[in-house]
Amino acid sequence: MSETTAVRSPAPATSEFGRPTARAAFVGMMIRDARVLRRNIGEFLGRTLIQPFLFVFVFTYVFPKIGQGFTGSSGESFATILVPGLVAVAIVFTGIMAVGLPLSIEFGATKEIEDRLMAPLPVWAVAIEKVVFAAGQSLLAGLCVFPLVYFIPATNVSVHVSNWALLVIVMALACILSGSLGLVLGCVVRPEKIGLMFAIVVVPLTFLGCVYYPWAQLAPVRWLQVVVLINPLVYLCEGLRAALTPELPHMATWAFLGAAVLSCALLLVAGVRLFVRRVIT
Amino acid sequence: MRLVAQRQYRSPRFRLDWLVVNGTDSSVISIEGLSKVFAGPPRVTAVDGIDLQVARAETFGLLGPNGAGKTTTVGICTTRIRPTAGRAVVAGVDVTRDPVAVKRSIGVVTQFNTLDRACTVWENLYLHCRFFGMSAGPARRRADDLLTRFRLSEHAAALPAQLSGGMAQRLQVARALAHRPTVLFLDEPTAGLDPQSRLALWEIVADLKRDGVTVLLTTHYMEEADALCERVAIIDHGKVLVCDDPAKLKRGLGAETVVNLHLDQVTDDLQGRLRALPAVVKVEPVEGGLRVMVTAGDGAVPAIAHEALGSGLRDMSVNEPSLETVFINLTGRELRE
Numbered sequence: 001m002s003e004t005t006a007v008r009s010p011a012p013a014t015s016e017f018g019r020p021t022a023r024a025a026f027v028g029m030m031i032r033d034a035r036v037l038r039r040n041i042g043e044f045l046g047r048t049l050i051q052p053f054l055f056v057f058v059f060t061y062v063f064p065k066i067g068q069g070f071t072g073s074s075g076e077s078f079a080t081i082l083v084p085g086l087v088a089v090a091i092v093f094t095g096i097m098a099v100g101l102p103l104s105i106e107f108g109a110t111k112e113i114e115d116r117l118m119a120p121l122p123v124w125a126v127a128i129e130k131v132v133f134a135a136g137q138s139l140l141a142g143l144c145v146f147p148l149v150y151f152i153p154a155t156n157v158s159v160h161v162s163n164w165a166l167l168v169i170v171m172a173l174a175c176i177l178s179g180s181l182g183l184v185l186g187c188v189v190r191p192e193k194i195g196l197m198f199a200i201v202v203v204p205l206t207f208l209g210c211v212y213y214p215w216a217q218l219a220p221v222r223w224l225q226v227v228v229l230i231n232p233l234v235y236l237c238e239g240l241r242a243a244l245t246p247e248l249p250h251m252a253t254w255a256f257l258g259a260a261v262l263s264c265a266l267l268l269v270a271g272v273r274l275f276v277r278r279v280i281t
Numbered sequence: 282m283r284l285v286a287q288r289q290y291r292s293p294r295f296r297l298d299w300l301v302v303n304g305t306d307s308s309v310i311s312i313e314g315l316s317k318v319f320a321g322p323p324r325v326t327a328v329d330g331i332d333l334q335v336a337r338a339e340t341f342g343l344l345g346p347n348g349a350g351k352t353t354t355v356g357i358c359t360t361r362i363r364p365t366a367g368r369a370v371v372a373g374v375d376v377t378r379d380p381v382a383v384k385r386s387i388g389v390v391t392q393f394n395t396l397d398r399a400c401t402v403w404e405n406l407y408l409h410c411r412f413f414g415m416s417a418g419p420a421r422r423r424a425d426d427l428l429t430r431f432r433l434s435e436h437a438a439a440l441p442a443q444l445s446g447g448m449a450q451r452l453q454v455a456r457a458l459a460h461r462p463t464v465l466f467l468d469e470p471t472a473g474l475d476p477q478s479r480l481a482l483w484e485i486v487a488d489l490k491r492d493g494v495t496v497l498l499t500t501h502y503m504e505e506a507d508a509l510c511e512r513v514a515i516i517d518h519g520k521v522l523v524c525d526d527p528a529k530l531k532r533g534l535g536a537e538t539v540v541n542l543h544l545d546q547v548t549d550d551l552q553g554r555l556r557a558l559p560a561v562v563k564v565e566p567v568e569g570g571l572r573v574m575v576t577a578g579d580g581a582v583p584a585i586a587h588e589a590l591g592s593g594l595r596d597m598s599v600n601e602p603s604l605e606t607v608f609i610n611l612t613g614r615e616l617r618e
Contacts, residue, residue: 020385020414020460028411035408036399102399114395115405115456118359119412120385281319281362 022121026129029116033133047097048141052086053148060153079153081248084240085211086149087142088174092233094141095178096185096202099134103186104194107278117279127183127275131268134179139171159244166253170239173260177232180264183271187278209233214241216249232263309464309495310335310358314367316519317353327353329519330367335497335512337463340490342510343499344604346614350519351499352392355468358497359389372463385413388457392469394449396441402452403428403437406459413460423459431455431485447478454485458494465489467498471505483508503604515608522611531602534610536562536574539600540585544570545593554588561585570595572609574602 037044060079106113116126150157161167189197208228210218215238218225228234239260241250250256310333317328328350335341343351356362358369360380369376372386397405406427410420428434431451441449450470457465467486471479486509489496500506506513507527514524523530544551547566555564555573560581563574571589575581582599589597608614 022381024414025412028408028413031411032397032400032404032408035404039399110398111391111393111395112397112399114389114391114393115397115409116412117361118384118387118389119409120381120414122381279361281356 020120022125025119025121026125028119029126029129030133032116033129037137044137044141045144048090048094048144049148051093052090052145053152055086056082056149056152060155064154077153077155077157079149079155079157080159080245081214082153082212083146083149083157083159084244085209085237087145087244088233088236088240089206089209089211090145091138091142091171091174092178092181092205092236093202094138095134095175095180095182097182098137099130099179099182100185100189100197101194103130103183104189105191107186108191123279124272124276126279127272130186130275131176131179131183131271134182135172135175138175138178142171142174158247160246161244162246163243166239167243169257170236170243170260173239173257173264174236177236177260177264177267180267180271181232184267184274187271187274205231205233210237214238214249215251229259232260232267235260235263307336308334309337309339309372310341310497311370312354312358312367313369315354315357315364315369316366317350317357317362318365326519328357328364331516331519331521333514333521333524335495337495338490338493339512340486340496340498340510342506342513343497343516344501344503344506344513344608345499345516346501349516351516352468353519354516355389355466355497355499358383359387359466360384385460386463388460388462388465390450390453390457390465390467390470392472394441394446394453396444396449396452396456398441400440401437402433402439402441402444405441405452406456409456409459415460427455427459445478447474447481450474450478450482451485454482458489462494464495464497467496469499469501471500471502479505503608507604513604515604515611517608517612523607527604530604530607534574534602534606536576536602536606538575538577538581539602539606540573540575540582541567541598541600542570542573542585542589542594543596544589545595547571548592551588551592555585558584558588574606 056079060077060082063078103113113126117123119126150159185197185201208224209231210228211233215225215228215234218228235251235256238251238256241248242253242256312331312333315328315331316326319325319327331350331354333341343354345351353362357364358371358376360376360383363377371383374382374386376383397408400408403424406424407420410423411417415423425434428437431454433448433452433455436444436448441452444452454465454467454470470486471482474482483505486496486498496509498505498509510527512524512526513530515522515530525533547570552564552566552571555561555571558581560575560577561573562576563572565572565574573585575585586594586597
């Protein structure tokens with residue numbers, strides 16, 4: 001194989017090398033993830049849009065037309081209640097799909113994360129990159145879902161943002177929390193148990209996440225109102241409710257912000273620690 | 282500040298630290314008293330007090346059966362496993378103290394196919410270059426260049442799943458070399474490859490030697506270690522049994538020829554008669570027969586065959602001693618599992 005001669009000229013003094021810094025490696029991984037996302041953009045849109053589309057279509061378009069429309073206890077349309085909930089679900093679901101699933105497979109089955117782990121940056125930074133990219137993807141998912149939940153319903157949808165700063169903070173928290181949750185699940189769930197994860201984590205998270213009802217309206221079922229507080233999705237839905245549909249009942253700002261920040265911090269720290277433990281023995 | 286620095290440099294203690302950190306002048310990998318115990322359960326001592334020095338531009342082999350501690354040793358040197366005791370210095374840097382600096386100087390090919398399946402063959406190389414700080418243009422050129430040199434250009438747009446085992450392994454080696462590391466770790470690089478791909482990979486490794494890259498490879502194929510390595514360390518149960526040039530190790534057996542006899546029955550009488558022959562240095566029972574080590578060349582073979590004929594001689598082979606012979610001599614076991 002004479003072609004391989006001179007593959008290794010041991011002369012790294014050429015200008016082709018930038019500095020192999022941790023930042024360059026981090027950016028390189030973002031580029032990698034962006035390329036993969038761009039290649040699989042159809043897949044991304046399909047899994048992001050189909051479920052909320054069907055949900056909005058059936059419950060807020062078909063149901064009112066066939067006389068089965070819901071309304072909230074204070075008269076607001078179900079479509080309005082759904083807007084913050086479905087946006088929050090799209091964000092969290094994307095974190096799980098964008099980080100959790102690939103990571104579980106890369107760790108457990110294909111080991112294809114190896115090359116990124118051997119890049120010149122600390123391994124915890126590889127975990128952070130996963131979270132950062134997933135947060136960006138989650139934001140994209142939330143923005144894609146918004147027009148669906150706003151325009152499809154047959155009934156009136158009342159959305160108005162009075163506090164943009166609050167919206168930005170809640171969206172940012174939601175996206176980081178989504179990536180962190182994906183990181184934790186990706187480190188914990190073995191690839192052959194992914195189906196099980198959906199059944200025992202994702203479905204309960206959604207149904208008991210105050211997605212389809214404001215938290216305050218659970219008051220008649222007091223024990224449930226307390227139990228759902230362990231679900232971080234509750235705080236994201238309530239936060240988006242306060243930011244997008246402030247006339248609906250929602251938690252106090254300090255409560256959902258405090259709880260969301262705490263959940264974010266816990267999941268991020270746990271995720272990074274689990275990641276490092278998986279990678280370095 | 283300058284005065285302080287000079288004084289530190291002159292102090293004998295500082296000199297000693299400097300030597301310990303950097304090993305001897307020429308060693309690129311310096312392993313001292315290295316141990317790794319996996320707490321388990323079950324508790325496993327994978328590496329048990331290993332000392333090794335690998336010189337610059339040397340091709341060094343860790344040879345041993347599966348489970349001997351080769352991969353764990355490589356795992357420690359490549360920053361992925363924390364040692365329980367001892368230290369490993371790679372390219373002048375302690376692996377536990379500054380793993381990121383170590384990663385800048387090394388390339389790693391593990392025993393698994395770790396190619397990024399979501400990216401094309403070309404992207405695997407291009408992105409690796411980006412991870413190591415190259416900007417887009419030079420990374421693109423480097424990827425193209427490596428594809429040509431590793432004869433993978435036709436498959437640039439393919440996904441790794443579409444490559445044969447040999448091609449995937451070539452791509453992994455190309456990727457590990459893309460950032461021009463000073464040390465390349467190859468963990469069982471030819472396991473599961475067909476003979477042709479194995480030979481192609483051997484040629485690549487031989488070329489690396491010419492280019493001045495230090496290579497540490499692990500293998501349980503003794504012919505591989507024999508063909509590629511200037512020095513090998515034979516390890517078993519986490520310990521280095523012997524470490525030297527393969528030719529010296531084989532000479533150390535004191536035999537020039539190994540005669541394997543496949544026999545119906547192995548009797549003490551036959552063993553005694555073989556031992557009494559001139560030039561026979563050792564007779565040892567193996568599965569299905571006897572292994573006879575002879576100092577002279579082929580001259581003693583007819584006499585050995587003559588003695589063996591009475592014991593139902595089925596087959597007979599005459600070979601030069603190999604590293605496997607060395608391993609068996611040291612452990613009493615065959616290398617292959």
